[in-house]
Amino acid sequence: MALYRVKVYISYREGILDPQGVAVEKAAHSLGFEKVSNVRVGKFITMNVEAESEEEVKKEIEEMAKRFLVNPVIEEYSYEIEEVK
Amino acid sequence: MALYRVKVYISYREGILDPQGVAVEKAAHSLGFEKVSNVRVGKFITMNVEAESEEEVKKEIEEMAKRFLVNPVIEEYSYEIEEVK
Numbered sequence: 001m002a003l004y005r006v007k008v009y010i011s012y013r014e015g016i017l018d019p020q021g022v023a024v025e026k027a028a029h030s031l032g033f034e035k036v037s038n039v040r041v042g043k044f045i046t047m048n049v050e051a052e053s054e055e056e057v058k059k060e061i062e063e064m065a066k067r068f069l070v071n072p073v074i075e076e077y078s079y080e081i082e083e084v085k
Numbered sequence: 086m087a088l089y090r091v092k093v094y095i096s097y098r099e100g101i102l103d104p105q106g107v108a109v110e111k112a113a114h115s116l117g118f119e120k121v122s123n124v125r126v127g128k129f130i131t132m133n134v135e136a137e138s139e140e141e142v143k144k145e146i147e148e149m150a151k152r153f154l155v156n157p158v159i160e161e162y163s164y165e166i167e168e169v170k
Contacts, residue, residue, distance in 0.1 A: 009129045010129065011129060011131065021130075024130065024132075024154070025132075027153055028132075028149060028153075031149075031152055031153065033145060033148075033149055035134055035135040035136060035145070036132050036133070036134055036145070036149075037132065037133045037134075037135075038131075038132060038133045039130065039131070039132040040130070040131045040132070041128060041129070041130050042128070042129040042130070042131070043126060043127070043128065043129055044094045044095065044096060044126070044127040044128055044129035045106075045109065045124065045125070045126050045127070046096065046123075046124070046125045046127070047109075047110075047113075047121050047122065047123055047124040047125070048121070048122045048123045049120055049121055049122075050120040050122075051120060060118060060120070060121070063118075064113060064116075064118055064121075067116055068112055068113075068116065069109070
C-alpha cells in the first residue's frame with residue numbers, strides 16, 4: 001500500500017451562473033481592482049488516499065466524483081495525484 | 086497590456102476545523118471509500134487580470150488576498166499565473 005495526496009478542483013461549467021464569483025468580482029471592482037474579470041469561485045478539495053497504485057487512486061477519485069463530489073450538469077472537475085514518499 | 090489567467094487556491098490552515106471536509110470524508114466512508122482520509126475543502130478561484138507584466142499581476146493578487154480574498158488567521162493560499170496568448 002502506498003499513500004497518495006490528491007487535489008481535486010471543481011468549478012462551474014461555462015454558462016452556469018456563479019453568484020459567488022459575481023460577488024467576488026464586484027468586491028474587487030469596488031475596492032479598486034478594476035482590471036479583474038471573469039471571476040469564478042469553485043471548490044478545492046485535498047485528501048489522502050491509500051492504494052496499491054496511482055491507477056487505483058484515479059479510479060477512486062473518478063468514482064467519488066460521479067457518486068457525490070461533482071454535479072456533472074453544472075460542474076466540471078480536474079485532479080492531480082502525487083505519491084507521498 | 087496583456088491578459089493573464091489566474092488560479093487561486095485557498096484552504097484552511099492545518100489545525101483549523103473544516104466542517105465541510107469532515108462532511109465529505111464521512112460521505113466518502115459511508116459510500117465505501119474507506120481509504121480516504123484528511124479531507125479538506127477549500128476554494129478554487131479563477132479570474133482574468135489585465136496588466137503590463139506578470140509582476141504586476143502578482144502584486145494585484147497578493148493585495149486582493151490581503152484586502153478581502155483570504156482570512157490569514159484561518160486560511161492560507163497559493164496561486165498560479167499564466168499569460169493568455
